[in-house]
Amino acid sequence: MISEIIQTLPQVLVDGLALGAVYAVVAIGYTMVYGILEFINFAHGEIFMTGAFVGTAALFLFRSAGWLGGMPGWTAYLLVFMIAMLFTGVMGVGIERVAYRPLRKAPKLISFISAIGVSFLLQDIVRFIADLRTGNFLVTGITLYGGNLKVATSSVWHVFDDAFIKTNTVIVLAAAVLLMIGLDFFVNRTKWGVAMRAVAQDRETASLMSVNVNRVIALTFFIGSALGGGTGVLFAQQYGTIDPYIGFTLGMKAFTAAVLGGIGNIRGAMFGGLLIGLIEMFASANLGIITGGSFGAEYKDVVSFLILIVVLIFKPEGLLGRAVKEKV
Amino acid sequence: MQKWLTLLKERPLAQAALYAAFVVVTALGVYLSDKSVVSFLLLLSSLLLLYYTAFSNGVKWIVGGVLLLIVIPFAASGGASHESYMEVVTQCGIYVAMALGLNIVVGFAGLLDLGFIAFFAVGAYSYAIFSTPQANNFISGQLFPLGGAWFWLFIPIGGLIAALFGVLLGLPVLRVKGDYLAIVTLGFGEIIRLVFNNLSKPVNITNGAMGISSIEPPSLFGYSFTFPHQFYFIVMAILAVVLFAVRRLEHSRLGRSWKAIRENEIAAQAMGIPVIATKLTAFAVGASFSGMMGVVFAAKQTFIDPTSFTLVESATVLVMVILGGMGSVPGVILGAAIVTILNLQVLTELTNWFNQLTLNGVVNIPAALSPSKMQRFIFGAILVLMAIFRPNGLISAKNRKADAEKLKAHRVPAPVPASQSAEQSGGAFK
Numbered sequence: 001m002i003s004e005i006i007q008t009l010p011q012v013l014v015d016g017l018a019l020g021a022v023y024a025v026v027a028i029g030y031t032m033v034y035g036i037l038e039f040i041n042f043a044h045g046e047i048f049m050t051g052a053f054v055g056t057a058a059l060f061l062f063r064s065a066g067w068l069g070g071m072p073g074w075t076a077y078l079l080v081f082m083i084a085m086l087f088t089g090v091m092g093v094g095i096e097r098v099a100y101r102p103l104r105k106a107p108k109l110i111s112f113i114s115a116i117g118v119s120f121l122l123q124d125i126v127r128f129i130a131d132l133r134t135g136n137f138l139v140t141g142i143t144l145y146g147g148n149l150k151v152a153t154s155s156v157w158h159v160f161d162d163a164f165i166k167t168n169t170v171i172v173l174a175a176a177v178l179l180m181i182g183l184d185f186f187v188n189r190t191k192w193g194v195a196m197r198a199v200a201q202d203r204e205t206a207s208l209m210s211v212n213v214n215r216v217i218a219l220t221f222f223i224g225s226a227l228g229g230g231t232g233v234l235f236a237q238q239y240g241t242i243d244p245y246i247g248f249t250l251g252m253k254a255f256t257a258a259v260l261g262g263i264g265n266i267r268g269a270m271f272g273g274l275l276i277g278l279i280e281m282f283a284s285a286n287l288g289i290i291t292g293g294s295f296g297a298e299y300k301d302v303v304s305f306l307i308l309i310v311v312l313i314f315k316p317e318g319l320l321g322r323a324v325k326e327k328v
Numbered sequence: 329m330q331k332w333l334t335l336l337k338e339r340p341l342a343q344a345a346l347y348a349a350f351v352v353v354t355a356l357g358v359y360l361s362d363k364s365v366v367s368f369l370l371l372l373s374s375l376l377l378l379y380y381t382a383f384s385n386g387v388k389w390i391v392g393g394v395l396l397l398i399v400i401p402f403a404a405s406g407g408a409s410h411e412s413y414m415e416v417v418t419q420c421g422i423y424v425a426m427a428l429g430l431n432i433v434v435g436f437a438g439l440l441d442l443g444f445i446a447f448f449a450v451g452a453y454s455y456a457i458f459s460t461p462q463a464n465n466f467i468s469g470q471l472f473p474l475g476g477a478w479f480w481l482f483i484p485i486g487g488l489i490a491a492l493f494g495v496l497l498g499l500p501v502l503r504v505k506g507d508y509l510a511i512v513t514l515g516f517g518e519i520i521r522l523v524f525n526n527l528s529k530p531v532n533i534t535n536g537a538m539g540i541s542s543i544e545p546p547s548l549f550g551y552s553f554t555f556p557h558q559f560y561f562i563v564m565a566i567l568a569v570v571l572f573a574v575r576r577l578e579h580s581r582l583g584r585s586w587k588a589i590r591e592n593e594i595a596a597q598a599m600g601i602p603v604i605a606t607k608l609t610a611f612a613v614g615a616s617f618s619g620m621m622g623v624v625f626a627a628k629q630t631f632i633d634p635t636s637f638t639l640v641e642s643a644t645v646l647v648m649v650i651l652g653g654m655g656s657v658p659g660v661i662l663g664a665a666i667v668t669i670l671n672l673q674v675l676t677e678l679t680n681w682f683n684q685l686t687l688n689g690v691v692n693i694p695a696a697l698s699p700s701k702m703q704r705f706i707f708g709a710i711l712v713l714m715a716i717f718r719p720n721g722l723i724s725a726k727n728r729k730a731d732a733e734k735l736k737a738h739r740v741p742a743p744v745p746a747s748q749s750a751e752q753s754g755g756a757f758k
Contacts, residue, residue: 040507102716109440110719112507113650116442117711120643124705131701132694248639252518255511294530302522305515312512313503 003159005286010153010163012285013278018169018238020277021176025231026254027261027269028183029224035264036200036220039108042115043095044228045251046122047088049244051229052236053126055084056141057133063142073144077171077237084233085226092225093218101214119247127244140241145171172234179227180270186223187266196220200264249301253280256308262318271320280304343381350374355399358413359406365677368413369669371403379658396564401557414557418628420668421563422621425570427648427664428657429617432574434646435655435725436583437610438590440510443497443517444645447615449524449637450493451486451622453534455479456632459544465532476547482623483566490619491612493520498611505593517642525634539633546627559628566624570617574657577613579728586610587655640704644671647707650714653721662722670706675699 145167261268357367404413528536588596652663
């Protein structure tokens with residue numbers, strides 16, 4: 001049993017890291033909004049999903065315009081990535097303006113309900129457009145980098161099997177790392193980053209210090225949503241087929257990641273994302289082996305949700321977060 | 329118009345006559361036509377009209393009972409669409425009971441539960457497993473399936489098991505609050521669904537994604553219930569019990585504790601309300617309504633599988649509560665009725681009509697636009713619009729007004745005058 005698990009370990013690690021990178025970048029969107037507004041943007045998973053669809057649609061558009069053959073793959077990738085990020089970023093700002101800002105003073109329950117409504121709306125609008133264009137809401141996109149690389153882990157230690165890594169996985173990892181470093185730099189080193197942290201700490205005082213709170217919140221939504229949308233493109237490239245309902249489960253897991261790392265903490269979200277990705281891949285590869293075939297990979301989501309529940313109950317401040325005292 | 333309305337308000341007899349005329353006309357409309365969705369909806373809306381009449385509460389209950397037990401079943405029996413009408417009303421009753429259950433959790437106690445359908449699933453599976461040979465897989469002795477007479481016993485059993493799960497889900501409540509709680513319950517609901525979906529091995533308990541079929545229909549003294557109009561009366565009976573319980577609970581000590589916790593948990597705790605026990609009872613009571621209706625649902629459909637218990641179903645019940653008004657019993661009933669009728673009748677009718685138009689070549693409406701597929705869009709729009717424009721729902725919750733004079737006559741002067749405290753009482757989530 002142990003030898004079987006060790007044998008597949010390199011592959012599990014590679015796949016888990018790729019998935020974890022996706023979770024991490026989406027988790028950052030949750031964490032940023034939560035850090036500033038103390039509000040769970042339930043529609044974030046759907047913004048991610050919209051990004052995946054916009055990216056795929058842009059690729060289809062490129063192909064039908066005949067540009068895809070003319071330009072190198074990386075240019076197309078970058079262009080699509082930018083289009084999706086811009087689109088979802090603007091969409092995030094719009095959602096905040098229409099569905100969340102009027103409710104900023106309302107009880108949290110009400111704004112949360114509004115967020116659930118937005119996520120349903122997005123699912124159905126995307127479903128509708130995809131259905132109308134292709135006659136099916138399951139969309140299989142164009143994969144730009146489909147090649148496989150072999151990582152010769154068996155030469156490192158003979159117990160390991162060789163791992164295979166898609167070329168795209170390398171891009172996913174690189175893009176995720178770049179986005180995370182860029183964001184970290186932005187939040188910690190720039191003027192707008194300072195303003196964001198100020199608003200997160202105390203909205204009223206920040207507004208007294210001539211920080212335009214509404215604009216900072218809009219910017220937060222823009223960046224968070226753009227990150228989510230961009231990750232959608234990475235996801236669509238990595239897994240090929242997308243549907244309007246991928247946002248829900250992925251959003252839940254990214255949220256788990258954000259909570260695990262300590263919600264409101266950007267580095268925590270990155271760490272939590274990678275951890276959840278690894279755990280999920282490990283569970284999906286080895287649950288059957290560990291339980292002797294009684295429970296298989298179909299329980300991997302149960303594992304993620306259980307982690308969420310357990311963390312929220314026993315360590316709601318997360319692994320890297322600070323415990324917040326309740327204000328009375 | 330205004331003049332007529334005030335005139336009508338002053339004369340209860342005229343009101344009664346007008347109301348009776350409305351009921352008779354719509355009932356005849358339903359009875360005489362083969363299929364007229366409009367007159368059927370008008371007949372149902374007479375119940376809403378009844379709510380707004382000036383009759384005393386006792387009269388309203390009696391008239392409502394007569395409408396539900398005699399007029400509606402009789403009027404629907406005239407045309408060919410008898411069973412489809414009864415199916416809609418039965419489903420309405422099932423959802424009303426569930427929405428009333430969720431209303432206790434969300435509306436009264438202020439705990440947002442996004443996995444509410446799990447309790448419905450628990451109730452449905454508890455009857456389905458034991459009324460089919462399915463249970464033989466894990467209990468030896470070929471004792472199953474149980475006969476249809478056991479159905480009646482399973483209604484309370486389903487409620488009890490669901491209540492047990494309610495307490496189980498309620499346990500995290502002790503630590504988690506607000507929107508975190510919503511996410512936890514969401515995760516719980518998904519876990520329940522995934523488990524039901526995959527529990528076909530190592531021991532085949534739920535038959536996995538295939539679902540459980542040929543569930544025994546209920547029987548009473550050898551008389552078997554199979555048609556929707558027969559289930560209608562079962563549902564109405566349970567609904568009566570649920571309504572009675574909700575009305576009594578709302579104004580009981582427990583009900584007031586729920587509302588106190590919703591308004592301010594810390595203050596409630598300081599006033600000596602046991603927060604843990606109160607929250608857990610909210611979950612248990614709400615879940616038990618859902619579990620009982622789950623049993624009826626399983627028996628009515630004779631087939632269940634995990635696709636009936638997804639997040640969308642939980643959201644459906646939530647939409648009913650939000651649309652009607654959190655914490656408002658008449659509001660929630662209205663919300664449940666509107667959403668169910670919209671889902672089952674209006675959207676399907678519109679879809680058929682659009683299909684007809686497309687077939688006849690009048691206009692070409694793409695299949696993607698078919699209204700029955702737009703469920704999520706409609707629910708999403710309802711949630712956002714209600715949150716922004718009417719967070720208290722269509723019929724907002726009212727606190728029962730106490731008669732200040734009567735109270736004063738009975739007790740020594742209170743430190744805060746009763747009239748002032750009555751002014752301060754507010755609706756849900758002010």
